[in-house]
Amino acid sequence: MNHKITCDIELRKFLKILFKDILLTFISSGAYWVWAMPKIMQYTYSQTKIGSFKFDYHVTPYDLLQYVLGLGGVLFVWFVVAVQSIELFIISAVTFILCIPLFYYKCVQISVGGKSLNSQRFNFSGPKSGAYFLFFHPKIVFFLFLVCGFMYSGFQIQRTNEILSYGLYGCAFLSMILLIVVFVVEKARYIINHYEYGNYCLKTTISEKDIFQSVLSAFISVKYFFVAIALSGFIYWMSGDDFWKMLSFVFAFVLILSFCISYAADYRRRYFDKIRVDGIDDFKFVSTASGWHIFLHCFSCLYSFIFTFGLAMPWLFASRHKFYFEHIMIVGELRQIERERVSAAQIEMVG
Incomplete structure (x- = not known):
């Protein structure tokens, strides 16, 4: 059985909540934001449903206040120390970098x-050590050293051997891609594998191979544009005419855009396809968003934000929430989870 996630945000109510909170935030010089954000998110999630299930939002202003004060305090101390000398700047910068996993974990x-979903919540049980392991994973550190080493070597020999320096820069670029791939995979594993819903846990089997396959699929889907990019390169190097050079750049832009559109859809599909619910074999998540859908949504949001000087932010917020949830299909039977929820509610009432 397929279950679509629906989002019924009423723009009039959303704007009423948003403008009131923005006004109070402005009057309080930003301090009211801690109380405004939970109200906005509570309304947004309360209008999001999976069948008969209804989402809710349980973050309190106190939770946000703790995070804001902690991050603000560290940034203030870092700024005070960093302006004293270059040595203190380096030391404080390293310290701040070491604090990033803690902020990310929070x-x-x-x-x-x-x-949450009615009486049972989606909880996160990941340890703080896992956040540090995510940022300082051996593979990530290895590829980071490769990137820095290739870039430094290319800079050193640029004056003596230009071809070799370009090769080293190319290796640095490849290492950067591998670094991003490994980071994306480890981040997905760390977060999804620590989702809990009642007695159920989410698990993902996503791997570096899946990410590379999504990249290759994207390249294959735009294979006909490789002819265009090859032709554009030939035109660019053989012709001194500015018109033909501009045409080559247009071909290159079309290729990059087509690749991004194709990759976005394929990556999203592979990402959700690897998520399962332990204990329910037939329950899985499916992405229904195509690359063209993702591109149009991102482009329309960016276009609206720029040409309204930010005034369209309320519409964009609601649009992003609707797009994200309404393009996730849940395939499976929800009755088992619903029975679990009812049993938990009955036990709570008896207690």
Whole structure:
């Protein structure tokens, strides 16, 4: 059985909540934001449903206040120390980098722990050590050293051997791609594998191979444009005419755009396809968003934001929420989860 996620945000109510909170935030010089954000998110998630299930949002202003004060305090201390000398700047910068996993962990706790489905919540049980392992994973450190080493070597020999320096820059670029791939995979594993809903846990089997396959699929889907890019390169190097050079850049832009559109859809499909619910074999998530859908949504949001000087932000917020959830299809039977929810509610009432 297929279950679509629906989002019924009423723009009039959303604007009423948003403008009131923006006004109070402006009057309080930003301090009211801690109380405004939970109200906005509570309304947004309360209008999001999976069949008969209804989402809710349980993040409190106190949770946000803790995070904001902690991050603000560290940034203030870092700024005070960093302006004293270059040595203190380096030391404080390294210290701040070491604090990033803790801030990231706190963000995950807030965003994941705040979502619930009736009486049972989606909770995040990942340890803080896992956040550090995510940022300082041996593969990530290895590829980061490769990137820095290739770039430094290319810079050193640029004056003596230009061809070799370009080769080293190319290796640095490839290492950067591998670095991003590994980071994306480890981030997905760390977050999804620590989702809990009642007695159920989410698991993902996504791997570096899946990410590379999504990249290759995207390239294959735009294979006909390789002819165009090859032709554009030939035109660019053989012709001194500015018109033909501009044409080559247009071909290159079309190729990059087509690749991004294709990759976005294929990556999203592989990402959701690897998520399962332990204990329910036939329950899975499916993405229904095509690359063209993703591109049009991102382009329309960016276009609206720029040409309204930011005034369209309320519409964009609601649009992004609707797009994200309404393009996720849940395939499976929800009755088992519903029975679990009813049993938990009965036990709670008896207690």
